[in-house]
Amino acid sequence: MAHGANERRQFLKFLAASPLCNALAGLDFAHAAAGTGERISSPDQAIDIFDLKATAKEILPPAHYGYMATGVNSDKTLHANREAFEHYYLRSRRLVKVSNIDTRVEILGQEWPSPIVVAPCGSQRAFNADGELATARAAKKLNHLQLLSTVSSTPIEEVAEARGAPIWFQLYTFGGWQGVRQMLRRAEAAGCPVVVLTVDLPITAAPARHTLERAIRRDTRDCATCHEGSGIAARPKPMFDGITAVDAARGGVDLTWEFLDRLQQETQMKVFVKGIVTAEDAERCVDMGVDGIIVSNHGGRADDSGRGTIDSLAEVAPVVNGRTTLFMDSGVRRGTDILKALALGADAIMVGRPYLWGLASFGQAGVERALQILRDELRIAMEFAGTSSISEIGSDAVGAFNRNMEPA
Numbered sequence: 001m002a003h004g005a006n007e008r009r010q011f012l013k014f015l016a017a018s019p020l021c022n023a024l025a026g027l028d029f030a031h032a033a034a035g036t037g038e039r040i041s042s043p044d045q046a047i048d049i050f051d052l053k054a055t056a057k058e059i060l061p062p063a064h065y066g067y068m069a070t071g072v073n074s075d076k077t078l079h080a081n082r083e084a085f086e087h088y089y090l091r092s093r094r095l096v097k098v099s100n101i102d103t104r105v106e107i108l109g110q111e112w113p114s115p116i117v118v119a120p121c122g123s124q125r126a127f128n129a130d131g132e133l134a135t136a137r138a139a140k141k142l143n144h145l146q147l148l149s150t151v152s153s154t155p156i157e158e159v160a161e162a163r164g165a166p167i168w169f170q171l172y173t174f175g176g177w178q179g180v181r182q183m184l185r186r187a188e189a190a191g192c193p194v195v196v197l198t199v200d201l202p203i204t205a206a207p208a209r210h211t212l213e214r215a216i217r218r219d220t221r222d223c224a225t226c227h228e229g230s231g232i233a234a235r236p237k238p239m240f241d242g243i244t245a246v247d248a249a250r251g252g253v254d255l256t257w258e259f260l261d262r263l264q265q266e267t268q269m270k271v272f273v274k275g276i277v278t279a280e281d282a283e284r285c286v287d288m289g290v291d292g293i294i295v296s297n298h299g300g301r302a303d304d305s306g307r308g309t310i311d312s313l314a315e316v317a318p319v320v321n322g323r324t325t326l327f328m329d330s331g332v333r334r335g336t337d338i339l340k341a342l343a344l345g346a347d348a349i350m351v352g353r354p355y356l357w358g359l360a361s362f363g364q365a366g367v368e369r370a371l372q373i374l375r376d377e378l379r380i381a382m383e384f385a386g387t388s389s390i391s392e393i394g395s396d397a398v399g400a401f402n403r404n405m406e407p408a
């Protein structure tokens with residue numbers, strides 16, 4: 001015994017002194033789950049999407065990176081989104097033929113090559129001069145469904161043209177009912193088949209995005225040269241063109257179930273609700289006949305619930321039970337995350353920051369790289385799960401740890 005312990009000590013000493021160990025230390029293993037933290041110089045150097053994150057962080061001015069990175073308060077929910085994926089493990093299956101992996105999905109009757117959807121993220125020109133147009137061109141090249149934010153920094157008509165296929169419009173209630181109606185008409189005219197009502201920001205005050213506030217304080221540039229007025233979001237957004245009395249607060253109208261009903265009656269577009277995190281609210285959405293639900297906490301940027309959305313999905317999916325289309329987002333960073341979400345009942349997932357990191361790093365090519373990395377990783381995850389198609393991914397592909405991190 002003593003002899004064995006001595007040998008182990010000798011071996012560890014040898015390892016500690018070896019150049020290999022020094023090289024590994026340089027890689028910062030605290031970061032190993034998240035790339036090396038070093039900037040890369042071309043999209044193809046990205047091994048995982050965290051290489052794009054490190055690059056975006058170096059390239060962007062602090063305030064713009066802060067806007068992208070921030071959660072609320074101490075970023076508890078932002079971190080919970082990532083941590084919650086660790087509550088689930090994958091149940092790998094063997095001796096299954098997986099030489100023909102098919103990642104196609106059908107969403108509202110339309111076929112897509114991948115269940116990865118481009119989430120609506122505002123102000124993309126803060127990350128790259130081409131902004132939403134670069135994202136649209138990448139989505140076109142790889143044929144992904146793209147959602148466009150109300151606070152897009154590029155007009156919806158131009159984004160739709162660059163995408164070359166219908167995009168979905170995400171709605172905030174700026175401008176009150178008059179503003180909403182005008183934005184709906186514009187989205188309909190631009191060919192959007194779906195409007196996505198974001199319901200997780202009902203408050204009139206801006207959420208407490210402390211990480212952003214601190215980043216702004218560190219930024220020495222004069223914001224007024226780009227932003228009109230003093231507010232960070234003061235630059236007028238193209239969707240507000242022609243809307244009189246744009247209410248700076250999101251609560252231009254009360255965001256309630258009555259509003260959802262009114263929206264459904266007002267528009268010819270199908271209606272999705274983004275930001276649902278509980279079974280009760282999902283049930284009510286289904287009762288109201290919504291065309292889809294997006295389980296989301298806004299990437300940890302809205303409420304401070306402290307709960308990851310993959311856990312919310314596990315609560316919501318059994319209630320929805322296929323009665324309407326179900327997406328999830330917030331914290332999806334790996335193909336294995338996507339597999340877990342699909343196994344827990346999502347029809348598709350959305351990503352926000354992963355493609356924004358690509359956009360900030362390398363424009364269109366960076367968005368393409370981010371999407372391609374996630375596609376490749378999903379394919380590998382499906383092979384190990386012994387599933388050749390998305391519809392074959394059942395709840396048996398995933399297991400949940402109990403609180404002691406033991407399989408339940």
Ligand SMILES: Cc1cc2nc3c(=O)[nH]c(=O)nc-3n(C[C@H](O)[C@H](O)[C@H](O)COP(=O)(O)O)c2cc1C
Pocket residue numbers: 067068069081119120121122149150151170198274296297298299300301329330331332350351352353354356
């Ligand atoms: C910089 C940024 C801007 C966003 N802008 C919007 C928006 O305008 N409307 C909206 O519904 N969600 C917005 N979101 C939330 C995303 O649609 C999505 O829910 C979230 O990014 C998913 O989490 P992830 O970033 O961890 O992938 C934004 C997210 C980020 C990071």
